[in-house]
Amino acid sequence: MNIGIDAGGTLVKAAYMHNHSLKFKRFPISRLGDAASWINGFEKAKICMTGGKAALLKSMINYKVAEMVEFEATCDGVRYLLAKNDGSEKSYILTNVGTGTSIHHIDHNKQQRLGGTGVGGGTIMGLSQLLTGLTDYEAIVSLAAKGVRDRIDLKVSHIYEGAEPPLPGDITASNFGNILPQGSTDPLTKEDRLASVIGLVGETVAVVSVLAAGHYGVSSIIYIGSSFVRNDPLKEVVESYTKLGGASPVFPEHGEYSGAIGALLSLG
Ligand SMILES: Nc1ncnc2c1ncn2[C@@H]1O[C@H](COP(=O)(O)OP(=O)(O)OP(=O)(O)O)[C@@H](O)[C@H]1O
Ligand SMILES: [Mg+2]
Structure with missing residues (x-):
């Protein structure tokens, strides 16, 4: 064995x-x-x-x-x-979103660690607990799937209200940046807070990976790590931000x- x-x-x-x-x-x-x-x-x-x-x-x-x-x-x-x-990728960026996040450039049989960010799966667990008291991974992810980020995160379109933005209006200008201006309307739900936590982590991980892909001239980014396990909200954020950055995301099964x-x- x-x-x-x-x-x-x-x-x-x-x-x-x-x-x-x-x-x-x-x-x-x-x-x-x-x-x-x-x-x-x-x-x-x-x-x-x-x-x-x-x-x-x-x-x-x-x-x-x-x-x-x-x-x-x-x-x-x-x-x-x-x-x-059946993957044909020989040169790609590998981003491992574990407790923390580690980023590598793979070129055929050579690998080089490019760096990392402390924003990772542990951040999802820690910030979620601070903001909602929840500690169970499955509960955090399933509530996050029902949340709306609009009242917590500031979008480019929020800043360029009524004007033509130089960027897609839907991208985040500031994670958690919409809380102060909005004042005290309805209280923010756990679902909304959790959706924004996942947004912060997913966008950070994807943007850093896309920059690495641009630097090394590769188009595929392979995302692995248990942070993606049964976590469609995170996958969706990472997928859309990776595509927005001009790269192709891959989430291998059992990664x-x-x-x-x-x-x-x-x-x-
Ligand atoms: N059952 C689970 N319990 C706790 N966290 C989970 C669970 N399933 C998925 N996760 C998520 O996966 C993350 C851990 O991912 P992973 O197992 O890849 O990291 P690790 O290898 O333990 O850490 P590192 O590589 O940074 O040392 C957690 O932070 C959490 O976001
Ligand atoms: Mg690990």
Whole structure:
């Protein structure tokens, strides 16, 4: 049994082969002990770990475990997923929206980390909690889907009211920038607040990725990370902002397991 593990800041992801098909498993980092017990339950598995919590998880395993650099594992996993999905991309920007966001340029077999932003999935969780008290990911995303951003976010068309804007009027001029001028009308709902949090994160991630794509002359941006899991509101924002920026967004199926898949592949 071979198992690839990506222990990130928020979630531990595992990828392994079972009956000739790729299987996945996930544990929250608050249940790292459960992840360790699950791994220790396999007598003589071959394990490769990656991610920021790999060393900690490794120290809880009863047998020898290999370790691998996170960015290499992630890029190898993405390459595998794209090839499997018939993807022809050879040169692209890879944006991993995990707890934080990491941006890479992939050109055939070379990968270069370009940088990142602290605005990521952890921001969705943290700001959502501050603004609504909610802590459950599924609840946050499902309420965000019903929210309206218009009274919280300032659009270009709000500023250029009655005039011809030099930009598409629908794009955001200032995330959360519409709160002060609007004064005290109806209270803002949780749904509206959450929709604006997702908007802030999605737009930031997409704009930074689009700038990187322009700089390197590539058109495809591959978006991965658990922040997109069952999160249509985030996908929609990222998709529209990426297209507005002239690039093509791709959300590979199982992209959140890229690091775990890369670690699994390294075991041969
Ligand atoms: N069940 C879940 N519980 C908590 N967060 C979730 C869940 N499903 C999706 N998420 C979202 O995914 C994000 C974590 O993504 P991911 O698993 O890719 O990060 P990570 O690998 O743990 O972190 P990093 O790579 O930054 O160390 C969370 O911040 C949250 O927005
Ligand atoms: Mg990660």
